Each structure stands twice: as structure tokens, then as C-alpha cells.
Amino acid sequence: MYHQPVLKHRRTLLERAEKFISDVYFTDCNLRGRLYGDSCPLESLTSFLSPKRIPFDDASKQNFAPYKVGDTFGPTWWTCWFKVTLTIPESWRGKEVHLLWESDGEAMVWRDGQPVQGLTKEGEKTSYILSDCLKDKEPHSVTLYVEMACNGLFGAGQGSMIAAPDPNRKFSVQRAELVVINRNVRELLTDFEMLVDIVKELGEGEQRGYQALFTVNEMVNLCDPADPSSFSKAHSMARKFFSQRNGESQHTVHAMGHCHIDSAWLWPYEETIRKCGRSWVTVISLMERNPEFVFTCSQAQQFQWVKSWYPGLFSKIQHYVKKGQFIPVGGTWVEMDGNLPSGESMVRQFLEGQHFFNQEFGMYCKEFWLPDTFGYSAQLPQIMQGCGISNFLTQKLSWNLVNTFPHNTFFWEGLDGSKVLTHFPPGNSYEMKGKIEDLVKTVKNNKDKGRANHSAALFGFGDGGGGPTQLMLDRLRLIQDTDGLPRVQMSSPEKLFSQLQADSALLCTWTGELFLELHNGTYTTQAQIKRENRQCETLLHDVEIASSLAFSRDRVFQYPQEKLRQLWRLLLLNQFHDVIPGSCIGMVVEDALKYYEEIRRDGAVLLRQACEALGSKGSSVGVFNSLPWERHEVIQITDGSDKLALVKAPSVGVSPVKDTQPVTPVSVTLQSDGTVVMENGILQTVINKDGTLASLRLIGANREAISDGCGGNQFVIFDDVPLYWDAWDVMDYHLQTRKPILDVVQPVHVVSSGGLRGSVGFTLRISGKSTVTQEIVMDAMCPYLKFNTKVQWAESHKFLKVEFPVRVRSPNATYEIQFGHLQRPTHWNTSWDWARFEVWGHKWADLSEHNFGIALLNDCKYGYSIHKNTMTLSLLRAPKAPDPTADMGTHQFTYAVMPHTRSFQDASVIQCAYNLNFPLRLIQCSPDSVPWSAFSVSTESIILETIKQAEAGNGTLVVRLYESYGSSVKATLHTALPVREAWHCDLLERRDPTQPAHMTSEGIILSFKPFQIVTLLLIL
């Protein structure tokens, strides 16, 4: 019959084949309707509901009550445990038998006390295989437990995915029974599906698509759903098509199983632990059946969770890691945000991650893996290379709203010139399904055609976990080498990158940051998380330095290595790419703030203990300076007297507080028109009644900083309604809704009348619900003016910023990033320029022309925009999804403005920003103690960032320095510590045996290239 010519009607043939495998139409007579054979009810199904996530051993001891399929339970975030008893009929001998389980929650099957399989309808996993081919000796009566989380793969958003979770959602089991699966039908369905997709994806322009069309049509002719003996003919026809081979030039797709699991996002951290368990146990069971299957898996923290919660599963994972099938990737503790963590935090992500992978699996990851974060710092290539990593995989820049990134395979060159081979899978996804569409896209989208003939395709459900399925593996197996389609091989990152490296001569280079033109609101959303992150980074910095000094001076002092590791890991966890950006639900914010509280509480104890050990015991007040330069600052003594003192603190050291008087005290003058003039010999400012600066003058240079006719420190508010991603996005058009805040509640009044400190206070009304109160502070000898700010914030979809229009003209502004800084344009010439209307920076940004500039410093903010001559700091947002209470409440933060002559480097802007962020710490010391400096550096541009005990312990310190000005210099590191030997090492603290550091009587001689990070091991 099928040898008859068919009419030239592509559509009818194609739809005929589609209907033949449809799960909606004609299932009474098509092939899909034959997938399941006999079915049989469970013997019994009982359940027990728990508000908490409890271990299996506790759950299995509870009283289970009868459950009827279809009954609802909940609410959201609870857990329903099921006890399933079943008996497989004797007559199913030789058949493939599954437990069918359809429900809207995420479930884990337990058998004999061990997790064996994840079941998630959204992740296309609805059956647990009881037997591949039932034999008499197999157990026919089985008891299983099913642990069902009352949440879906993406949490429980009310109405839309990113809406706040519905706290009262009800769940149910819709189907629970035993079935026979007709394996030959399943295989044939996959043949049909792939051929139909080839017809659709190759379109009418490719003859191969028509060959697929006629093949699939003939298969329908041959195949009688009611007669299984007809299936093999259709199957061999498909085989013939799929085995027609490609030529040698065909593109190669490196398929790798993957399961992106957000460490917290629309669900809390605790649920992520179970998501890892469910997803990875399924991966292991797929590996048991598919020996070629390779799975890539990132985030040491998730492995650590699985190790403690599912030790049996973890040892299976270790087994498959050894076999090279389960491949740990990325090298970091979590897949962190790529913009906001400090340089040292980024190093610690790798240090903790690689340390863990080495300890548990005896390996270091060779590639950095960060497919889903919101931009990538220009300092990452150097940090990667320093951590033994020279390859990088992501795809997020395909989300750019304005410009299409020009490469898929290229070299990425960082701030210091370090390069890493970088691959963006051209399919623009980390959760492919092994479908024809994915592969065709991978070839078509590749922007390096002719340069790179290999690409990655990551397959498996992701974000909320899930991972690969048997169907995805079956699809990929079918088309390994089929004429007209790219060649597909199960691969690994190592295979992919070594292929790309081997043929990299024609690859292009991208220099500088990988800026994501989307999600720019994440520099500001959830301000409290950002503030805690900055302050905890600062605290751990100080604890490590104080502890290192205490240990070096007095070997009796115990360096708190384990405690510090624990606190660092909490900080690193909260830097996950949906937590520190503020794109998570309220429950996650609560957890994150709890972890910060723990870091603060325990960190404060550690700091006190270290400072006590340093302070030579006594009743006098002293200070500890963790920064590598001498500081002369006004501080507040909090010994009950609350008095101010001007102190001199040596570089990385301690000193008793000896009250000195400033050469020029601060003067504060209230003028008859209500304005206030403050002056400290360096700066003079005139503050209007509404708190704006009418003038800010650099006295020595006789230069005015504030633009003519404008006010500095102008609060402004914008409407902030994005297109969809509420917590994530601020759109370009918000700039058109700017409104200055002019409503004065309390006009400027003098708070501190001068001497060591002058200050004024004022309050503005933002709206009926929100106010801002500020104290503008001028300290003696201080080159910047501080703005201590308190905001009562109860807005909805508004964005609060503060502006400084300044007398500077420059096409570029400079922003601090990790271990350095970079320039971005102040104009909107091209789409690449204006797409950066809102950018991120760390402790400072600067706008300078030759010999004059203004720096804007902050103690916990990250969002900036500098357009033309207006410098703007982003302060607070008010998105309503996924956390409807995001940023509501009271906020405190400080920023500062610093006009300067010369360049920002020569004016010590960088050091001033450090001073603002790292307050001198008060300590107790004996009145006769003398100032002591442990370290200092001869060259101002070199910043001694980190001093810690080496991970290996044993009396070795690690010091990390970086070149901060963008210059090639030599420097001497002086130390008062008894250093016997010094060695260069990498960021993982592995000694470079070819590079002993050059020690002289003066100190250790070092040379730096621009923005270079240098790490030393100091053996005491």
C-alpha cells in the first residue's frame, strides 16, 4: 500500500504522523494509546502529614492513615509521607513494571530505607521502575515510602511563577497504580517523535526533511497499533533513516546531562537539600541503566548537603565520579552572583569549592561554571586562572535586552590580561531536552561558525532541579550520527574544552567585563542583604587579620580556623545568584538574615578574643587598624563617655588612643538665611535648608565641585515598573519619571557644633508613607563629607536615588570592582553605551577630568549611574515579586562625597573608600603600650587585602596583595613578624616551588603588573 505515490501535500502527511503519536487525539486507535499494558491497583496507600521536613527514620515510624487518590492535603511547604504496599501480579512475568505516580508536588521514593527515585510531574518523571523484566525470583510484594513536598518544581507562586508563594495551596495525588509498560511501543514512539521533529525543524528548504517525512509516513502505513508484530518493520525503517551517516565536516554537539538547582530562590534553602536528593538519586538510577550517560554538577555546598542528609546516595555519587560519569564542575562553593561579592569573597568561593572537591573526590575542577548569573566581573579571568581554572561556561548573556553578544566560543580577557577559553552553548539554554530543535538551534545560532566546530548542549530540567530523563537519553542515542543533523556525542567539559582549545587559532577575544543588559535592579533590591554582605565581608577580613597577628605574636593563641571556615561558608552561601541579588522569596530573605546574624554574633566574639590577645591586657582604650596604611581619624569612644577622639593608628596594627588636636578644627556656622556653612581646612560646604549642597569647595585648590545652579545630595524618586522580572529589572524608561524630593519636614539644623566633628541634620518627606533623615558629617582632617542616612521606606514600585551634579566633564567614569576598577562611558552614543544606564560598582565610583574629580563612596550600596556630569547612587527599590515585603521598613546607610585634585589614585580615593568601610576597631590595652605595626607596604598602589592562616595550618600565614591603580610597580612588604621563609603561591594556596619570594633586610620585594593579585605563603 505504501508504495503507492503520495500526493504532494506535506501538511497532511506531517499531521497524520503527529496524530499517530498524539497523547490528546485518537488515543483509542493510535500508537500512544498502546504505551501502557495491564494495570493493577495498589494494595494499600496510607499517608501522614508533617509541617516539618523530617528524616526518613522519623517519618516511617509515624501513624499512617488511609489515603484516597484525589484527596487534597497541604498547605504549602508541608510534607505528606505515603506508605505504599503493592503486589505485582504473577501473570506479569517478563514484563516491564512501573509504579505510576502523578501528583503536583515533588516526591522522593524510598525503598528499604534508602532514597531511590525522584518523581515530579513537571519534570516529566511520573513512574518508578519496579522491574525491567519481571522474573519469578524478584520480590513481588513491595513496601515503598513516598515523601511528597507540598511545592512544585518552581515553588508555589500565586498566579505567576515569580509571584509570592501561595501559603495555602493544596496538593493531591492524581494517579497511583501499577502498570505494564510496552517497551517496544515506547521505542517506536521515540522514533516517530524524532522523525516528525526533523520534518518540522529542517523545514521545506531541506531535502533531508522530506526524506524524514516519507519515512515517517511509510512507518504509519506499516504499523498497526493493534498488532505488535507490525512494530518491528516500522522500527527498522526508522533505524535505516537514523543510521545514514554525516560527512566529516559536520558540527559536533557535546551533550552533557545537567540539572541547574538554585540553592534558594522560589523555595527556601531547606527544600533545596531535598531537591538535590531527588534530582541526583534519579541521575544515579539513570546511570545504572545507561552506562554512557554523563552528568555535570556544580556547587560544593549542594554536595555537602547531600553528604550530610543522604550519605548512602553520596557514596554512590563518589563511585560514579570515579567512573567519570558524574562530573563535579565549577570549582565554587555555590554558583555565586558575578557582580556583587568582593574580590576576596570570589577567591573564597573557589578556595572552599576546590578544597571540598579535592577532599571528597580527589580532583580540582578545570572549568568555571556559572550559566545563570546576572553579569560577570572583569576580574574573574584572573581569579579563575589563580584557582587552576582556564575554561569558562555560561549562557546568560543571551538574555541581553539590547545587544546581541557577538561570540559563542572566544577568549575572555580580564582586567589584568589573564585569558580564559569561554563557551556559551549556542542553544542559549542550560536545560535542553535532547530534542531536534535543541540541536538545530545549537548549529544555527553558533556565531563562531567556521571557527569552532564543537558546542555544548546541556540537557535536563533545571532551576528547580529535576534533571535529565530516560526519554532525553533515548532521543540523543538515536541521532548520534544522522545525516543532516549535527553529530551528537555524550561528552564532558574536559572533552569539549580540549577540542575547542586544540582548534582555537581563529577565535576572537573579548576584553573586560561581561555585562548583562538586564536585571540591573539586582544591584539594589533587598538592601538589607547587601548591607549585611558588605559588613560581614568586612568583619571576617578583620577577624582574620586580628587572629593572624595574635597568633603570630603569641603562639598560645589558637587561630579559629574551623569556626572561620563555617562563617565564611555561610557568607558564601548567601552570595548565591538569587540571594544576594535579592531575587528570592521572603522566606529565603529570613534565612539569609539569620545566617548573617550568626556571622555577626560569632564573628564579633572571634574579633574580641583576637583583639584581647593583641591588646596586651589593660584598662586603656586602643584601636586596631586592619588596613595597610597609617590612619589619622576622628573616632567615637564608646566607653560610656561617648566622646570623640582624633587618633593615629599604624598600618595593620594596634595603638593606644592618645588624644591629639587637629591643626584645623571643624567650624559650623548657621547663617541668617537658614543655610549652614561647614569647613575643616580641606573642604568647605554650604548646606541648604532642604539638605542639598549649594556648594562643596576644595579649599586648597579653590575648586567648586557642585555644578552651577544645581544642588548636590539631591534625593530623587522614580516610578519603577518593569516588564516582568519585578525584583530583577529596572527598565530604561524609568529615567523619564524622575521627581526630586523637595518636601522638608525638619529643615537643616546643627547637630555637632564643630571641633573634631561638625554635623547637621534634616528630614524630608518622600511620600505620605516614607521619610528620609540625614546627618551630614564633616570630620577634622577628613577629605570627604559623610552622609549618615536613615530611610523609613513603605513604597510600591518606586526607586530612590541620590544625585550629585558636578563640575567635571569626562567621557568615562571609573567604578571599583573586585581587586581593581574599570571605566564605563558617561554618554549614550551607541546601544552598548546606553544599555548600561544602570551599572554596578563596589565601594566607590569616580568622575575625573585632568587634575580634578569627584568620588562617591558608600558603605553598602552597589548600584550607580553616571550620565554626563551627574553622579547618581541607587539607594532603595520597592518591587513586590517574588517578595511582596521586599525592602519595606527602616534602612540605614552611609555614603560620602570626595572632591579631589590630581587623579583619583593620587588623591587616595581608594584608601578613603576602604577607611569608610573598615572602621578602626576599639580594643582594650595597657596605658603604656606602644603603637605596633605588623605589616606595611612601601608603594601606595599596592593593597594588602588579606592576611589569614594558611588552609594547611602549621604556622604558615597567607597574605594577598593586589595592584589597585592600574600600574606596573615594585613594592616592598615590610613585616614585624618573624617570617623565616616566603613563597609565591596560587589562590588555592599551592606553593610555587619555582618562586621563592625575594626577602631582604628591608622586607619582601615584589613586582606587580596592573591589577595583579599576588599571594604569598609566609612561614613563621
Ligand SMILES: [Zn+2]
Ligand atoms: Zn539559577
